[in-house]
Amino acid sequence: MDRMELADFLRRSRTRLTPSDVGLSAGPRRRTPGLRREEVAQLAGMSTDYYTRLEQRRGSHPSRQMLTALARALRLTDVERDHLFHLAGEEPPRPCGSSGHVRPGLLLILDRLTDLPASVLSDWGEVLAQNTMAVALSGDNTGSNLIRRWFTDPGTRALFPPENHEQHARSHVASLRAVTAARPDDPGPAALVDELRATSCEFEAYWQSHDVVVRRPSPKRFLHPVVGTLDLDCEVLLSDGHSQQLVVHSARPGTDSRQRLELLRVVGLQDLTSSS
Structure with missing residues (x-):
């Protein structure tokens, strides 16, 4: 060093x-x-x-x-x-595996999205970066894995209506299966699969169904403890190689969700000010 x-x-x-x-x-x-x-x-x-x-x-x-x-x-x-x-005396991350490094250009876009929740995710669920609105919507999840949290932390599901839980679970598992097939030598996704198959009967059941999907734009309903129900559109922008995704949530103009999203922005700014 x-x-x-x-x-x-x-x-x-x-x-x-x-x-x-x-x-x-x-x-x-x-x-x-x-x-x-x-x-x-x-x-x-x-x-x-x-x-x-x-x-x-x-x-x-x-x-x-x-x-x-x-x-x-x-x-x-x-x-x-x-x-x-x-x-620092360390070998840089291998280019053939998953990288937690977000390109500056992608972070620049994230920083400019001040009124919409936006996050940068790896294709196997690692939360690499969030803006203030994303933290206000779903909490500070940077450094965690969304798929691991979904199947091991019951509190993670409280942000979504119970009737949507199966859809989210199936989507998580199918997306992870697609990644492990595309990059069989990447130790990160493979280790996550082994961990969840051993610890979650629900994950194992969905894994056995052998569904394969990739994350696509779709509407989502959030149950926020402060501003209430939010019906949001989800857009996914893929980086080169599709290994990282910029996920942006928005509400349609003139809807109650649009007003609640604006309220969420105020709440998020207040929380940021009080914690600094």
Whole structure:
């Protein structure tokens, strides 16, 4: 681990970004260029103290998960992400497998969608990034796997009407089966299948049905505990290679759901302000 070079690279990557580049408000009294250390830490999901120690050449060896989070927070390109891994003494993610690295261009689109819930997912359910509206709609799920949570966490299903649970479950399993067939050497999806077949009888039953689908645009009904029922359209934009998906939810103009979505935006901003 090259502490000096790592610290310099992190600092330079941080100072070249503006708050608007990452969907943050600049706020008053900003005297230095770029992002603040606490803003990078917030985006990466780590403590400000730990990130500060990395820039001061005092930090402990960051994990691969933490390096991936830093690359996403600093909007690094694939080449820059690999450089970050090398400076930390780690091998970059294999190009043939699933990557948790979101392209800066995709994150830029995500940051600009301030009034619609939007998330970047891997094709096997990993939540790679969310905007404020997505967090307000379904909670902060970045770093988790939606399919694992659906079959292992009963609270995950509370956001959807019971009559839609079977449809969601079948869709999750069929989508995962398509991914494992397309990339049999990718350890991530394969390990998830083995885990869920061993722990969830429901997953195993759907797996045995051998349905195959890919995620497509479709309407969804959400049961939000604050704003009530939301009937939303779901659009899915695929990245090159279709390994990552930008999922955007919207409500049709003139509907109650449109008004509730606007209320959700206000609620989300209030929560963000109170937690900062």
